[in-house]
Amino acid sequence: MEALLGSPKLRASPLSPAAARSPLPSRVRAIAPAAASRPRPLRSGPKSTVQALARDEMLNAAALEDAKAVNDAAASQGIRIRRHCRPTASMKEVEEEMGAPRNILEKIIWDKEIEVAQGLARNPLKEVIESAGKAPPTRDFYGALAAAYKRNGVPALIAEVKKASPSRGVLRENFDPVEIARAYEKHGAACLSILTDEKYFQGSFENLQKVRKAEVKCPLLCKEFVIDEWQIYYARSIGADAVLLIAAVLTDHDLKYFLQICNKLGLTALVEVHDEREMERVLKIDGVQLIGINNRSLETFIVDTSNTKTLLEKHGDAIREKGILVVGESGLFNPDDVAYVQNAGVSAVLVGESLVKQEDPGRAIAGLFGKELLH
Numbered sequence: 554m555e556a557l558l559g560s561p562k563l564r565a566s567p568l569s570p571a572a573a574r575s576p577l578p579s580r581v582r583a584i585a586p587a588a589a590s591r592p593r594p595l596r597s598g599p600k601s602t603v604q605a606l607a608r609d610e611m612l613n614a615a616a617l618e619d620a621k622a623v624n625d626a627a628a629s630q631g632i633r634i635r636r637h638c639r640p641t642a643s644m645k646e647v648e649e650e651m652g653a654p655r656n657i658l659e660k661i662i663w664d665k666e667i668e669v670a671q672g673l674a675r676n677p678l679k680e681v682i683e684s685a686g687k688a689p690p691t692r693d694f695y696g697a698l699a700a701a702y703k704r705n706g707v708p709a710l711i712a713e714v715k716k717a718s719p720s721r722g723v724l725r726e727n728f729d730p731v732e733i734a735r736a737y738e739k740h741g742a743a744c745l746s747i748l749t750d751e752k753y754f755q756g757s758f759e760n761l762q763k764v765r766k767a768e769v770k771c772p773l774l775c776k777e778f779v780i781d782e783w784q785i786y787y788a789r790s791i792g793a794d795a796v797l798l799i800a801a802v803l804t805d806h807d808l809k810y811f812l813q814i815c816n817k818l819g820l821t822a823l824v825e826v827h828d829e830r831e832m833e834r835v836l837k838i839d840g841v842q843l844i845g846i847n848n849r850s851l852e853t854f855i856v857d858t859s860n861t862k863t864l865l866e867k868h869g870d871a872i873r874e875k876g877i878l879v880v881g882e883s884g885l886f887n888p889d890d891v892a893y894v895q896n897a898g899v900s901a902v903l904v905g906e907s908l909v910k911q912e913d914p915g916r917a918i919a920g921l922f923g924k925e926l927l928h
């Protein structure tokens with residue numbers, strides 16, 4: 554299939570024949586390749602005639618078929634998260650067709666499909682691409698991490714501006730994203746991660762925008778559940794320097810496609826893996842510079858820092874050969890934790906909870922590393 558269709562240059566997903574034929578805008582294909590080829594059913598629309606009802610049923614059946622093609626292709630790569638591919642339907646309708654989401658990550662993604670459609674309606678892709686084109690140059694996220702690691706001799710810090718999470722609830726009541734970002738920067742964070750998911754993490758794109766406008770100099774990661782190119786252009790247009798791409802959610806094709814967009818926009822992609830299969834998939838993709846190993850499963854919430862060690866024992870050589878920098882993510886609380894993942898081979902760490910929960914998140918950095926970090 555790949556050979557037939559050529560390299561995955563800004564074109565339809567090879568997942569479905571319908572998408573391969575269709576000259577549709579690529580954004581729709583990215584979210585649901587086959588589903589994009591027909592108008593989406595709106596079951597709540599007017600149903601005044603028998604014909605209209607029959608038509609609805611047909612469209613609905615088509616949507617289900619499309620979702621099946623997308624999900625079968627994803628499953629063949631070991632991806633357990635399904636898409637409903639019906640971004641204009643209500644969640645109730647989605648669940649009637651698909652059953653309940655199997656885990657929290659799937660739930661987040663199902664909501665995200667609907668959210669993205671709403672975002673697109675508010676800010677059409679064409680306009681967002683235009684404003685991304687006018688945004689000031691990005692800052693070098695990868696370079697900032699590499700330089701900080703060299704300077705401090707401990708993993709570079711990506712400090713996360715995180716109010717809440719589905720696994721831990723609210724982490725900080727009086728939450729001022731700009732104040733926290735400034736404190737992190739002052740105390741030696743190399744880069745910042747700003748959670749933008751609203752429903753599950755109480756973050757927002759607005760927070761990212763505010764931090765950028767506050768003249769914080771650290772490069773910023775837009776911590777979002779990216780499933781559509783619109784989110785990437787939007788992140789760039791409001792000042793992100795990097796975006797997260799989660800391998801547990803995205804097929805190889807999606808990853809390649811989104812990496813191309815990042816490249817075009819000067820964004821760094823942090824490609825997140827959690828298990829062996831995801832790591833193997835990601836290492837086969839060209840152009841990956843930064844891999845994050847999440848110690849927390851987004852499906853079960855189980856945190857295990859030995860995950861970083863296990864994956865690097867097996868793949869560390871291949872990673873070093875490619876010049877990829879590894880970020881140890883989640884569940885790091887003290888200098889021992891940091892030393893553990895550093896010995897496993899990471900050059901950077903991504904930390905939220907243990908900093909943001911403390912009275913002074915900036916000062917908490919010295920506690921996490923056992924020393925002050927230099928700028």
Ligand SMILES: O=P(O)(O)OC[C@@H](O)[C@@H](O)c1c[nH]c2ccccc12
Nearest residue numbers: 847882883884885903904905906907
């Ligand atoms: O708060 P912690 O345990 O330090 O974790 C930070 C970060 O790794 C975590 O927020 C995270 C990692 N990958 C994600 C993907 C989506 C949302 C959140 C995350």
